[in-house]
Amino acid sequence: MDQVTTLRRSADMQNSVAQGAEPVDFATLTDQPAFVALLEAIRARRDDIQTLRHVPRDIIDLMKAARIFRSATPTKFGGDAMAPHHFLKMVEKVGEADGSSAWVAAFGSANTYIAALPEEAQAVIYADGPDQVYAGGLYPLQEAERVEGGWKVSGRWKFASGCMGADWIGVGIIGNDAVVKASEGLPPEVLMAVAPACEIEIIETWDVMGMQGTGSHDTQVKDRFFADMWTCKRGTPGIFDEPLYRYPPLAYQAQVHAACNLGLARAALDLATEMSGGAKLMPGAPRLASRAYFRTGLAEGEAKLRAARAFYYEMAEKAWDELMAGDEVSLETNNLMRLSASHAARAAADTIQTCYRIVGMAAIAETHRMQRILRDCLVVTQHAALNDLTFEHAGAVLAGMPAPAGYP
Numbered sequence: 123m124d125q126v127t128t129l130r131r132s133a134d135m136q137n138s139v140a141q142g143a144e145p146v147d148f149a150t151l152t153d154q155p156a157f158v159a160l161l162e163a164i165r166a167r168r169d170d171i172q173t174l175r176h177v178p179r180d181i182i183d184l185m186k187a188a189r190i191f192r193s194a195t196p197t198k199f200g201g202d203a204m205a206p207h208h209f210l211k212m213v214e215k216v217g218e219a220d221g222s223s224a225w226v227a228a229f230g231s232a233n234t235y236i237a238a239l240p241e242e243a244q245a246v247i248y249a250d251g252p253d254q255v256y257a258g259g260l261y262p263l264q265e266a267e268r269v270e271g272g273w274k275v276s277g278r279w280k281f282a283s284g285c286m287g288a289d290w291i292g293v294g295i296i297g298n299d300a301v302v303k304a305s306e307g308l309p310p311e312v313l314m315a316v317a318p319a320c321e322i323e324i325i326e327t328w329d330v331m332g333m334q335g336t337g338s339h340d341t342q343v344k345d346r347f348f349a350d351m352w353t354c355k356r357g358t359p360g361i362f363d364e365p366l367y368r369y370p371p372l373a374y375q376a377q378v379h380a381a382c383n384l385g386l387a388r389a390a391l392d393l394a395t396e397m398s399g400g401a402k403l404m405p406g407a408p409r410l411a412s413r414a415y416f417r418t419g420l421a422e423g424e425a426k427l428r429a430a431r432a433f434y435y436e437m438a439e440k441a442w443d444e445l446m447a448g449d450e451v452s453l454e455t456n457n458l459m460r461l462s463a464s465h466a467a468r469a470a471a472d473t474i475q476t477c478y479r480i481v482g483m484a485a486i487a488e489t490h491r492m493q494r495i496l497r498d499c500l501v502v503t504q505h506a507a508l509n510d511l512t513f514e515h516a517g518a519v520l521a522g523m524p525a526p527a528g529y530p
Contacts, residue, residue, distance in 0.1 A: 146189070148208040152215060156188040164219040172494070175328050176337025177226045182287035185227055186253035190216075194233035196362045199248035203366045206231070206374055207438040210381045217385020218392075221498030222335030224385050226284040228378035232256045235292065236316060237360030237367050243316070243351045244361075247290060257285040259341055260294030260314060260356065267298050272349040275315060278325070283338040291322040291341060294356065295348075312356040315348040332497030365445040370456050373530060376463035376507035377438060383470035383502045384434070387427045390477040390495050394420055397481050410481065419480040423473040430462075430469035437462045453519065456530040460507075461516040467508045471499045 151157055163184050164171075171177055185191060193209045195201020209231060217224035236247060236256050247254055264277025279293050296310040325340040360367025398411035398420075410416045437459045441451045451459075478485050478496045485492040502508065515529045 146202045146204055146208070148211040151189055151208075151212065154188070156184070157212075157215075160184040160188045160190075161216070161219050164216065164223045168220050168491075168494075171220060171222055171335035174337075175326070175334055176286035177223055177284070177335060179287055181223065182226075182255060185230070186255070188212075189253075190227050190230040191233070191255050192252040193230045194237070194366060195248065195252040195254065196237055196244070196360065196364065196367075198362060199244065200252035201233070201248075202252075203362075203364045205442050206366070206369055206377065207435055207442060210377055210435070210438060213378055213381040214385040214388075217382045218389045219385075220335070221382055221386050221495065221502075222333050224382040225333055225336045225379070225502075226287065228382060229255070229257060229284045231374055231378045232258065234360060234367060234369070234371060234374065235314060236290065236354075237362065238314075238354040238358040239316065239361075240351045240354075241361060247316075254290060255284065255288045256290045256292065256316075257282050257288035257319070258292030258294075258314065258316075259283070259285070259338070260292060260312075263294045263296045263310075263312060265298055266295040266313075266315075266348075269347070272347055273297075273313075273315065273353065275346050275348055276344050278340055278342040280327075280340050281338045282324070282341045283336045285319065285322075285324050285339055285341060286337040288319040290316055291319045292316045293322070293341060293343065295353075313353045314356050315353045317343075317346070317348065317352065321346070330501065332494075332499070332501035365442065368445055368450065369441060370451050370459065370530065372507065373441070373451075373456055373459040373463065376460055376505075376512070377434070379502055379505050379508060380434065380463040380467040380470075383467045383474075383499050384427070384431055386495050386499045386502075387423075387470035387473040390474040390492060390499075391420065391423055391427065393492055393495070394423075394477040394481050397484065413480075416480045419476045423476045426469050427473045430466045434462045434466040453525065453530070457516055457519040457525070460512055460530045464508045464512040464516070467503050467505075471503050474499045 163181055167181060189202060190212065192201045193204040197203050213224050213228045216227045233256055236244065259279040259282030261279060264275065266273040266275045273295060275295055282291060285291055292314045295313050295315050323342040325342055327340045328338050357371050398416065399409055437455065441455050441459055444451050444455060474496055478492055481492060484490060487493065515526050519525050
C-alpha cells in the first residue's frame with residue numbers, strides 16, 4: 123500500500139469519527155501525519171512546482187489525503203463542511219511552505235460553489251468520495267445557446283487556477299438573451315457550468331512573474347452540451363442546510379487568497395531571522411542582526427503581520443458565530459470581512475517587501491526564496507477580490523452609503 127493510500131484511509135477513518143461528533147478543526151487536522159507529510163513534500167518540491175508551472179498530481183493527492191479538498195464538501199457526501207476560520211489556517215500554513223501550493227489548496231473552499239448544483243449532480247461528483255478538486259475560470263463570460271434540456275456552449279476562459287490537478291472544471295456562461303436583457307437595463311443571469319476535467323481543454327498560457335506554480339491556464343470548449351443539472355447560478359448558496367453554505371461566498375473567496383499572503387509573510391519573517399546571523403559579503407561589515415535598521419524592520423514587520431492577522435480572523439470567526447446563532451451574516455460583518463481580507467493581503471505584502479529590503483543583496487538572486495516569496499505576494503494583492511477597489515467600497519459602507527452593486 124503506497125503512502126497516499128495509507129494517508130487517505132487514515133483520513134477516511136477520521137472522517138467517520140468526525141461525522142456526528144465534534145466539528146473538524148485546524149488543530150486536529152494539522153497535527154495528523156497526512157498534513158505533516160504534505161508540508162514536507164511541498165518544501166522538497168518547491169522548485170519542481172515552479173518549473174512545471176503547476177502543482178503536480180502526487181502533491182494534489184497528498185492534499186486530498188490531508189482533507190484539503192473535502193473541507194467544503196457537504197457532510198451528506200462525507201465532507202467536513204468546515205468552518206472557514208479553520209480552513210483558512212490550513213491554507214496559511216501551506217503558504218508558509220510555498221505560495222503556489224497555498225493558492226491551489228485555497229480552492230478546497232471552491233466546493234462551496236458546486237454545492238449549489240442539483241443534488242443529483244453532486245451525487246455523481248462525490249460518487250468516488252469526498253476529496254474532489256474543483257477548478258474554475260469563469261471569465262470572460264461566454265454567450266451560450268439555449269437548447270432542449272440545457273445549453274450549447276463554445277468559448278474560452280482565463281485564470282483556471284489549479285486546473286492541471288482538478289477533477290471537475292467550471293466555466294461561466296450567459297444566455298443568448300443577454301443582449302435583449304441589457305437593452306432593457308437588466309443584468310444577464312450568470313451561470314456556472316461544470317464538467318469532468320477530462321472533458322475540458324486546457325490551453326497552457328500561464329507565464330507570469332509570481333504564483334507561477336498555480337497553473338492558472340486558459341480553458342476551452344467547442345459546441346459542448348451542458349445539461350441543466352450541471353449548471354447553477356453563479357454565487358447561489360448551497361442547497362444543503364449547513365452553515366458553510368450560508369457563509370458569504372465573495373468574502374470567502376477574498377479570505378482564502380489573503381491567507382496565502384499571511385503564510386508567505388510568516389515565511390519571509392522566518393527567513394529574514396534565519397539570515398540575520400549569516401555570512402557577510404563586505405569585510406568588516408556588521409551582521410544583519412547587529413544593524414539597527416534590520417532589527418527595526420523585523421520588529422515592525424512582526425507587529426504589522428500579527429495585527430492584520432488578528433483583524434482578519436476576528437471577522438471570519440464573527441461571521442461564523444452569526445451563522446451558528448441562526449442569523450444571516452450582517453452587512454456590517456460582511457463588509458469588515460472584505461476589508462480585513464484586503465488589509466491582510468496588503469499588510470502581508472508590505473511586511474514581505476520590508477523583509478526583502480532589510481536582508482540585502484543576497485535576496486536579488488533569481489533562485490533565492492525571498493525573491494520568490496516577494497513575487498508571489500504581489501500577485502495576491504492584484505486579485506480582483508483584494509485590490510484597491512475593495513477599500514473604496516468598504517469605506518462607502520462604513521460611511522453609511524448604499525453598498526455598491528455586487529459588493530460585498
